[in-house]
Amino acid sequence: MTTLDLPVASVVEEPRARFRDLVGSEWLKLWSLRSTGWSLLLGALVVVAFDFGTAWDHYRYWFQYDEGSRAAFVANDMALWDAFTYNAALVLILASAAMGAVAVVGEYGSGLIRTTFTAVPARSALMAAKVLVVAAVQAVFGAVAALGSFWSTQAMLSARDVGLPITHPGAGRIVVASALLAPVCAVAGMAVGALLRKGAVSIVGSVVLLLLLPAVLSDRRHLTAVLAHATPLHAWQRLGDAGPPAEELFPWSAGGAWLVFALWALGGAAVTVLAVRGRDQ
């Protein structure tokens, strides 16, 4: 028997490869895991709970503050400080970075990545689609957490007539900066995951990069202050600073803080997309 008389199945009719099919596939991949919805819900609830707890504390003990403190609270727009607290930001960073890292290392840990890259040999395009889907979902997650915090805290403080509307100067910036902190940190977590490829190591790496490092960088020296300003946590703090300019040794502009957000998002996306090139999977 020769092979010549056999039907040739090698001529493949194929529709054009579209990026949006990869986006659709990654969207399906994310939501077909039960843990996705639960993590997002739980994360948002914890973040809002931290903020609401602070606002409730101010409401509960309002009349135990002296007259001067109450006047300062109003004069300095301190209601906005309750709208998204530092602790809530730490929780948000932790949750988003971990979810971002898991979106990547979850595939490596299970070996699914080989199935994925066999189905889609255009690895970088696939990772770009993944970044897009995770960033979009995290942006919505951040917006829900930030708006939920703002609404619940200001409603609570309004019971003491000190709540502020979202149209108050600086309020919108706090909400937007807090909302965007989620996708920025999630993409950074993805980049760490794509580089390290191991679940536990990647999550620890993200925490060190996004939480520990900014915490230990002192703003008392120029070099460490510049490095600290280059982290998403400090950028968020700068943008959330709605009151009068604090006594800072090395002041920096809100524009610089937005730029830090943008660079982390773009840099993280670039690392995630490029890390899969040419490496044995």
Place this chain on the structure above:
Amino acid sequence: MIEVRELTKRYGSTTAVDALAFTVRPGRVTGFLGPNGSGKSTTLRMILGLHTPTSGSVTVDGRPFTDRPRGLRHVGALLDAGDVHGGRTARAHLAVLARSNRLPLSRVDEVLEEVGLAGAAERRIGGYSLGMRQRLGIAGALLGDPPVLLFDEPLNGLDPEGVKWVRGLFRRLAAEGRTVFVSSHLMTEMEHTADELVVIGRGALIAAESLSEFAARGRRLSVTVGTPDRVRLTALLLGEGAEVEEEAGLLTVTGLSAARVGELALAHRVLLDQLTSRTASLEEAFMELTADSVEYPAGDAR
């Protein structure tokens, strides 16, 4: 058609695959045999572009697989049944793959039906047995209706009914003109499945030929002879150019047929009380060929 040319892969100082060259042709089932750790999986990964060769090249239907932006319509592969996420259902897992390659969702139900998982489609993969995962992996390979199919140890974990079904499936896929390349470390698995064999050991090619040619290697004729007059018969046989070994009162003769041994005995009036010819099995041929290249032998090497 898969064309492997001088493919080499080194990890540090270890050479996993060493200047491997062979061609896998369409229209037949080709078995890819070698002991554990001989480089089969590494070779399959290089075919799929998951690993980059240190040197050499491999093409699938004339092009490196990594040139294809989407793979499922070109090559279907089952590398490891564990390459899935246990948290997804079988249908969701396949739907994700189908969506990425712009395949209609109806294909998901078709392949689930074909591999016999339609009833378990909504169950999470984490609760699947190894046999069910193998079936799911095969479903994934069939999704894009590709002309080339690769399977790494697909029979692991399958029950006898499953093994029979997989063999039938491979035959049918080959009969449809597809290239079917199936790895295994057991000759017995390939004996009833493959038409062609590619045998490797320690990353290097040992044989690339049809199953019948390979079998002929093992058919080194040996004849067992029993006679009261062993000394005289041995001298006669040696005179005819045969090799003779004596063990437990019986002579094992290689290089002469049973008929010729009988003739010789008759002509010289030597009494025979036993005359049996035997052939080595494919398994023995495989063991013999790969004996020198077993990576992790148990106890003393033969």
